[in-house]
Amino acid sequence: MSAPIAAPLAPPKPRPGLAGLVALGLIALAGIGLVYYLVEVWNPELIARYGPLYLKGLGTTISLVLTSFVFGALLSLPIAFGRTARNPLARGLAFVFVYFFRGTPLIAQIFLVYYGFGQFRGFFEGIGLWWFFRDAWYCAAFSLSLNTAAYQAEILRGAVASVPRGQWEGGRALGLSRGVIFRKVILPQAMIVALRPYANEIILMVKASAIVAIITVYDLLGETRRAYSRTFDFQTYIWAAVLYLMIVEALRHLTDFAERRLTRHLKR
Numbered sequence: 066m067s068a069p070i071a072a073p074l075a076p077p078k079p080r081p082g083l084a085g086l087v088a089l090g091l092i093a094l095a096g097i098g099l100v101y102y103l104v105e106v107w108n109p110e111l112i113a114r115y116g117p118l119y120l121k122g123l124g125t126t127i128s129l130v131l132t133s134f135v136f137g138a139l140l141s142l143p144i145a146f147g148r149t150a151r152n153p154l155a156r157g158l159a160f161v162f163v164y165f166f167r168g169t170p171l172i173a174q175i176f177l178v179y180y181g182f183g184q185f186r187g188f189f190e191g192i193g194l195w196w197f198f199r200d201a202w203y204c205a206a207f208s209l210s211l212n213t214a215a216y217q218a219e220i221l222r223g224a225v226a227s228v229p230r231g232q233w234e235g236g237r238a239l240g241l242s243r244g245v246i247f248r249k250v251i252l253p254q255a256m257i258v259a260l261r262p263y264a265n266e267i268i269l270m271v272k273a274s275a276i277v278a279i280i281t282v283y284d285l286l287g288e289t290r291r292a293y294s295r296t297f298d299f300q301t302y303i304w305a306a307v308l309y310l311m312i313v314e315a316l317r318h319l320t321d322f323a324e325r326r327l328t329r330h331l332k333r
Contacts, residue, residue: 106300115292122288130270133209141217148222166215172276179204179280205277224259264320
């Protein structure tokens with residue numbers, strides 16, 4: 066009778082090296098220093114006066130990012146399909162869109178919309194769209210939507226391409242139409258792959274949205290600049306950085322929760 070095969074030993078957990086410990090120590094010291102600085106310069110009058118404005122700017126930032134992300138997601142669908150289309154014209158137009166908005170700075174795109182479209186005021190008044198392009202918030206949302214649509218299209222295209230071709234063949238073998246296969250079979254699997262890239266994209270949008278302050282949109286950074294111009298107190302920017310960090314951390318935890326929910330069947 067053969068002896069039972071022993072179960073393989075679990076690999077030892079890696080221990081942090083000296084460089085990692087030093088980096089963690091520096092980060093901890095920086096955090097302690099920041100907390101100490103905020104305690105030392107705490108000004109209740111400053112918080113009472115500008116706190117509501119910070120919250121208003123924070124709401125503007127969140128609404129701007131969410132609006133742009135949703136409209137960008139809707140626009141990214143035909144662009145992603147165009148990138149994989151057999152029609153050379155559709156494929157070429159989608160490529161040009163993605164190439165332009167991913168290859169040029171976001172600040173240049175915002176200036177192009179906000180200042181450039183103003184040169185065609187008569188045309189936009191004629192078609193009834195000047196109310197849209199004369200407003201800084203709408204111009205910012207429009208620019209961010211186009212920019213994120215290019216990135217989301219590539220995220221979606223890569224996620225769909227990662228699903229094995231056998232899934233399409235299996236759906237066709239069951240007599241399902243191409244649209245049903247995409248919605249019921251391909252898209253749910255692709256979304257698991259695209260979850261992290263989508264989360265990274267919205268986090269990048271939160272940080273990039275601070276650019277809109279230069280076209281008079283009073284988002285979080287816009288309110289911060291106004292508070293600093295009246296007080297010349299550097300902690301106004303520290304508090305803005307803390308609020309941005311809180312948004313990013315909230316998004317990170319939401320992403321972790323969504324990933325655990327979507328992949329719970331893979332752990333059984």
